[in-house]
Amino acid sequence: MIIAVASPPGAGKTHWIRQQLAQADRPVGYFSPKTDSVPIDATYLQSEYPQLKLYQTGEEAELDKTITYLEIPWYLDLAGIEPLLQNFNSHRVAIIPGDIDSTELETWADEIIPGNNITKPTKALQIHRGVLTGEILDFDSLATFWLELTQGAYGEVVRAKGIFDLVDGQIYYGDFTPGKSELEFKPLNLPRWLNGKPDRKSGFEIVGNNLDKAEIAQTVRDCCVSESAINYYQQQVKESLATELEAV
């Protein structure tokens, strides 16, 4: 059984899937096409539900081994995903904000769920995805960048989310939708990485207009800890954690 979920950006697909996972009493899977390079939502969901089975691109034939939530990114054409859905017994859920005209989604869906109200885009939306390959960021720098980003310093942002490895070894999840969420970062319930550059995926996805992609990329680079300093910070964190353990 495939439960396909679609919505405009920021309307609440991942949030709705998370609610369903909380009620699941049998093995559940998750797949989001075209997001393998920066699997933000998959990482977030698995940190909340470690038993969640994540499917990768190439594993589509196995999707019906579990009840699988198929989160369809807003930028994918629904017609393009149709051949995949035709292979399985599927249920289609559209999450639609009240004030959005969504005839295509309504026609496509078996079930409609009211979504978050979102800012109506005035122009065609751009998407900018940044893939981080083992970079570790400084938290205060990231917080400054995120504040600037979400307040429009690099263009109009209608949605931003990301997962970032920080110097304390934890991976942090950031999530922004105008009018809904305030500046929000939280550490995910995943193992700390304290041995050099993390060998796990991180990055960000920004949706908006007039995005200054070059400046965004440069600013994120400026938030990164140098390779020579990574070991120094990780050693400090290890010693601090060891002291805490001794105290317990």
Next chain:
Amino acid sequence: MKIAVMSCIHGNYAALDAVLLDIDQQQAEKIYCLGDLVGYGPYPNAVVEQIRSLDIPTVQGCWDEDIVEGLNACECSYPSLLAEKRGKIAHEWTNKQVNPEVREYLAQLPHTYKEDNLCFVHGSPNSNHEYLLPEMDAFTALERVLSSDADILFCGHTHVPYVRTLDSGQLQVTVHQPSKNEQPTVSFNTPLKRIINVGSVGEPRHGRPNATYVIYDTETTAVNLREVEYDYQTTCAAILDAGLPPIFAWRLARGLEFAEKADDPTHVCER
């Protein structure tokens, strides 16, 4: 006598011009400046020349010191890597712009300036890098004022104006000496003290782009925190024209300061 105290102009000539006009309208008889004349903003030479031409008693700020002695960006001077990288860009740009006379003027500025029961510093009497934030614990704050041997300590550096009154009280200090049984105790009374942070003329951090400074009446001890509107877009345009990072202009227009935030009230730079 009404005096005007300003700080942290940071090469923002339009803001300085507006504040000087407001000071004139407030009929202040004397002006003092708490440093950081340069750094981040596009007109470091013009700002210094204006301060010099008006013969304004001025102390050295941390940015003035760095332009004279070279940037020694100890990690503790910046709250984040991003702030440090932006600070270095601003430092290198400013360092290329300032002329020899300006550099010479900045070099001879004192760290503190005293007049009667008033003391003027950039950060604190300890260091022009130390932040005297309003939430600093009262004992430490009082120690800073007492060390200046003044009743009123004027400071800047944090870019957020405030007035803090430290009520008169009795302090008791016990000195622990391991080798002796008796612990000598010293008690003393302190009169009322005040810390007056005058905010920032050219790089505000209070959420609006307006310049801030203080008018103080030495007879009535009344403090007037002034907030002055000015054409900040002129400075923003000059930042872009000068090739400084566009984010400086974006932040200035929102009263977010160019790159930094002060987040450690007890920090003293050890360099």
